[in-house]
Amino acid sequence: MKVRTRFAPSPTGYLHIGSVRTALYAWLYARHHGGEYFLRIEDTDRERSTQEAVDAIIHGLDWLGLTADAPPIFQTQRFDRYREIIDRLLASGHAYRCYCTREELDAMRAEAQARGEKPRYDGRCRAGGRERADVAPTVRFKTPLEGETVVDDLVKGRIVFDNAELDDLVIARSDGTPTYNFTVVVDDMDMRITHVIRGDDHVNNTPRQINIFRALGAEPPAYAHLPMIHGPDGTKLSKRHGAVNVLEYRQMGYLPSAMLNYLARLGWSHGDQEIFTLDELIRLFDLDRVSRSAASFDPMKLLWVNQQHILRTPTAELVPLLAEQLERRGLDPADGPPLERTVEALRERSQTMAEMAERAHCYYQEFEAFDEKAAEKHLVPAAREVLEALKAALAAVPDWSEKPLEDAVAGVAERLGLKLGKVAQPLRVAVTGQAASPGIGTTLVLVGRERTLARIDRALGRIAG
RNA sequence: GCUCCCUUCGUCUAGCGGUCUAGGACGCCGCCCUCUCAAGGCGGAAACACGAGUUCGAGUCUCGUAGGGAGCGCCA
Numbered sequence: 001m002k003v004r005t006r007f008a009p010s011p012t013g014y015l016h017i018g019s020v021r022t023a024l025y026a027w028l029y030a031r032h033h034g035g036e037y038f039l040r041i042e043d044t045d046r047e048r049s050t051q052e053a054v055d056a057i058i059h060g061l062d063w064l065g066l067t068a069d070a071p072p073i074f075q076t077q078r079f080d081r082y083r084e085i086i087d088r089l090l091a092s093g094h095a096y097r098c099y100c101t102r103e104e105l106d107a108m109r110a111e112a113q114a115r116g117e118k119p120r121y122d123g124r125c126r127a128g129g130r131e132r133a134d135v136a137p138t139v140r141f142k143t144p145l146e147g148e149t150v151v152d153d154l155v156k157g158r159i160v161f162d163n164a165e166l167d168d169l170v171i172a173r174s175d176g177t178p179t180y181n182f183t184v185v186v187d188d189m190d191m192r193i194t195h196v197i198r199g200d201d202h203v204n205n206t207p208r209q210i211n212i213f214r215a216l217g218a219e220p221p222a223y224a225h226l227p228m229i230h231g232p233d234g235t236k237l238s239k240r241h242g243a244v245n246v247l248e249y250r251q252m253g254y255l256p257s258a259m260l261n262y263l264a265r266l267g268w269s270h271g272d273q274e275i276f277t278l279d280e281l282i283r284l285f286d287l288d289r290v291s292r293s294a295a296s297f298d299p300m301k302l303l304w305v306n307q308q309h310i311l312r313t314p315t316a317e318l319v320p321l322l323a324e325q326l327e328r329r330g331l332d333p334a335d336g337p338p339l340e341r342t343v344e345a346l347r348e349r350s351q352t353m354a355e356m357a358e359r360a361h362c363y364y365q366e367f368e369a370f371d372e373k374a375a376e377k378h379l380v381p382a383a384r385e386v387l388e389a390l391k392a393a394l395a396a397v398p399d400w401s402e403k404p405l406e407d408a409v410a411g412v413a414e415r416l417g418l419k420l421g422k423v424a425q426p427l428r429v430a431v432t433g434q435a436a437s438p439g440i441g442t443t444l445v446l447v448g449r450e451r452t453l454a455r456i457d458r459a460l461g462r463i464a465g
Numbered sequence: 466g467c468u469c470c471c472u473u474c475g476u477c478u479a480g481c482g483g484u485c486u487a488g489g490a491c492g493c494c495g496c497c498c499u500c501u502c503a504a505g506g507c508g509g510a511a512a513c514a515c516g517a518g519u520u521c522g523a524g525u526c527u528c529g530u531a532g533g534g535a536g537c538g539c540c541a
Contacts, residue, residue: 010540042541109538112466112467113466118466118467119466159469160469166468173539200534200535201535203470204537205536230534267478271489274478297477298477300476301476304490305491348505374501424501435502440500
């Protein structure tokens, strides 16, 4: 049977990084097994669902390349179908109308808790005979009173639930709208989902859903419950831990391939391998290598993975990303060296594309001010002679490219009897404003002849002033 | 409270009864390379939650304990 998986978020906010991992695993599992993956928007809670959230989910998944094999399915467009199934369950005696009021239910729960039991519905309307005109009834599913429901979870192993622990859950509200545990079953059944891959906060819902499948005469799918992702401090991952919205990572200059790599590796492993291409993930991913315990999100490691991907991604693919970051900063990519050169020069010293853009700033626009620490250390009176000599030597270089420029700088050092560092550093600070940059020859090429000479004057001015 | 799940370096993990004086990676520290910063190379500190079993032998199996998490809605 062909594998069919789905990702089923509810559109109540931005796309959370934990949700993305769930989507990724469902997507990878389908791709790995040559199956299909679908997106289903669970928007039955009309109070909390928003169009912005739907857009955020779709944009986020799109950015990451987690594309579905069909247009998204919206639950709000399937109310007729849910109604139909509810009627079927009612007719077959698998469900019944409940006339209990909220007050009655609250009291019931309070009593159960007082007795030290799990708060649950006691089934008082199950036998019928409690119809009343002043209460719009809900519809409850008749959970089997005895027996066990077994979940052979693909990640957690066998989990056995006593049906007696489960109560009769509401499947239709008093206004007739269906509830979560019910719509999930109808949709997974209709979509012919073979593998439900979701967060392990859903394990306790699973026996209820399996019972509904059975009542409908349908075969339940296989289940795989993924452990949660915690923050670095071990608590639930939240905004306190930094960005949890995937789209923010795009802004921060992370590569989709790196996000996917990091997230895949968070809770899954393939021996000692850390860096994976998307193709490798598809080829190697499977649920039997998924860890059973919760993992902590580590922004530092994400940064490293991103850097590794920047190192491995072809320059041509990085160029538009750098352009985007430069433009976001109000810089004109045309007013400086070709972006290819900048990427080549900075790729191994940038952990994000945002950082690369920061470092590239001085190649596309005059820098505001010298880094004070760097200037104090290198733009000292003793550097005056060095910069004068450099200016003359560089101005005389006919071919403004790396090798001749390096030779010119080395020549100045030799003539003045100084170590290269004593010459290159003042020059570096003079032309970039910073103490760190690519190799001096490369840096000079990036800055360009005109700006280099002008900036040496600027530095000399500072020393004099 | 009840039900379910989880527990190897700070973090992500390898380990599927003996090859474990527990391996890799991030981070941290040191060294090398070096015009700076990186990248890269080399080295170091750092973990089997605890207690009983089973077994010739347990990080690996079983049961407890402790700790953590999830769920217990006319939310999803």
